[in-house]
Amino acid sequence: MATSFKTLQATDVQASRTKLHEAIPVTGTIVSGTYLVANASTNVKNFSHGMFQSVYDYPFLSSSANHIFDITVGMSANSALSASTNVQGKQKLQLYNQMAQILVGHDATGSIREFDRDGDLTSGDKFHDGIFFNFSRLLVKDELQKGTFRMEVSVDPTGTYDQISRTNRVIKITDTSGSNSFKTNSPAGEYGILFVTSSTSGTLNTDLEHNQGLPCGLLYYQAGIAVLSSSLFKVHASGGLLGNELYGWGGNLAPNTGGKVTMSSASNFNIDEDLQGNSISGTADDLRNRLQDIYFANTTELNSTIYFCRANASDFNYSSNPTYLSKSQIRVKETREDSPVSYITTVGLYGANNELLAVAKLSEPLKKTPANEFTLRVRLDY
Secondary structure, three states: OOOOOOOOOHHHEEEEEEEEEEEEEEEHHHHOOOOEEOOEEOOEEEOOOOOOEEEEOOOOOOOOOOEEEEEEEEEOOOOOOOOOOOOOHHHHHHHHHHHHHHHOOEOOOOOEOOEEOOOOOOOOOEEOEEEEEEEOHHHHEOEEOOOOOEEEEEOOOOOOOOOOHHHOOEEEEEOOOOOOOOEEEEOOEEEEEEEEEEOOOOOEOHHHHHHOOOEEEEEEOOOOEEEEEHHHHEEHHHOOOEOHHHHHOOOOOOHHHOOEOEOOOOOOOEHHHHHHHOOHHHHHHHHHOOEEEEEEEEEEEEEEEEEEEEEOOOOOOOOOOHHHEEOOEEOOOOOOOOOOOEEEEEEEEEOOOOOEEEEEEEEEEEEEOOOOOEEEEEEEEO
């Protein structure tokens, strides 16, 4: 008897989940130099609202441009920089609260929590001001792969950020413990602590460097957001992470600067002055131009349903194709005694109401006779 349909049993259907990873390297020259025209980066978009800055991998007016990340800054009401004279102070406060509400959440009284250096939300050192990198969903996919994030930033105190000086006094920021000690107490999902290390002698505070404990920010894996502290641009004596030896570098970290890196030679602002006296876009320019390298791997979660379509010895040996018969005789049989033969080219998956839901094509026909059996594995990814 010709069999065209066969009911799948529960044991014939299996579900699986696979995580795919893709490496995403972003060089500093892309975000601050490659597309420089008339001293302005054509791949960096500023908006009239002035709340953040968007960076693309190509001039943003081109249809070929892909969004890489947004960069902005914010500060809490508890920050020493949140004075009434702060340029765009209201917007910076709103941005900090918005990010904190989404990423950190509220405490028992309903107040917005502040970003915590070590992820202990009940106590500990807080980030009263933050630098936010919001990476494009196009690059992050479902989430950032834990333990792969790396950002290299120049803390050269001269305030010059051309292509040469960006490679001076570089610190490396990583989520080294992200793969095995990430936090789960965020409403936005899992996050890890960002730590800073250095390959330049004297860049970091020596005591902290020996302790291997230099937390400088937070990385939210599902949200695709990195939060950095301004302590990256201050010496240890000023509450930062940099070595006090920086006082001798280039003269721009002399004691009258308060031990803080001059962010721009044009404005001569140190990091606190930049956050307080510069616009959000201006501070974003100064921070972006210090980036030497960003690297991470993303994660795409592939959910699959696998259908094992079994053609047993007595199944599918005949075809319902009208050309299979000629004058009531099977074309592929030479004599009446020959076994029936069919060629499997397509598998169709049907619903309960006999509606065709999916079609799978074989790369080449399979010869089916009563003397053989097949199990065809059909996978639907979504």
